Amino acid sequence: MSATSVKASAIRVLVVDDHRIFAEALAIAVGLARGMTAHVATSGPEAIEAATRFHPDVVLMDLDMPGMDGLAATRQLRAVCPAAQVVVVSGHEDDVAKAHAYDAGAVGFVAKLSAVSEIIAVIRQACQGEPLIDDRESMRLTRILRHRRHLDSTQRQRVNRLTPRQMEILQLVADGIPTPQIADRLGLSLSTLRTHLQNILTRLGVHTKLEAVALAIKHERISVREVGQRPLDDE
Secondary structure (H helix, E strand, C coil): CCHHHHHHCCEEEEEECCCHHHHHHHHHHHHHCCCEEEEEECCHHHHHHHHHHHCCCEEEECCCCCCCCHHHHHHHHHHHCCCCEEEEEECCCCHHHHHHHHHHCEEEEEECCCCHHHHHHHHHHHHCCCCCCCHHHHHHHHHHHHHHHHHHHHHHHHHHCCCHHHHHHHHHHHCCCCHHHHHHHHCCCHHHHHHHHHHHHHHHCCCCHHHHHHHHHHCCCCCCCCCCCCCCCCC
16 A cells, blocks of 8 residues: 555544643644544634644544633534544543533543543544444433533523612622622612622522622623622622
């Protein structure tokens, strides 16, 4: 077999990770394996652009990237390059993240601390269409995703039930305004303000103002402003 035909039949791997040193080191290791070539992308948009040129057989995808994260990148990459098999390479074991990645189109998961030989073996399995997730794991991830979506829906409904006054108070809390100043600004007594805050916590089903603010931000009902913020207290 000629060198040209060997190169043509090589498994094309795209390594996507915003830590360039890690990505390049892994790509070098993959490229040294028999019958493999590797390219590197250090962001979601770069991965999409590389996939349209490189047409990878397997993509090793990091999830924690700024801007377009690995989930969004996986969805877009699968749309522009549906034949590519996406394997998540993660630094931590997060079942919820795994469930979302599986839903986005990932076919498997491997830890960043795995031996290179293990990653190479996973690449070969993915390229050959061998299942990387068995039926029990697939069902488990589906249950996790269903539960997470139910939880998100419940949280969104609770946040949406907050009154305009409660949202105003929560926004001021998120801005880092001390409780006495919030009361003065809204013309409320401290006792009345504390009653409002307790009602907010009860309605959202949380225990602290920090949790309440996090939920409201998550569901885009309030925003994070970068002026004059101080740590939230829970007085």
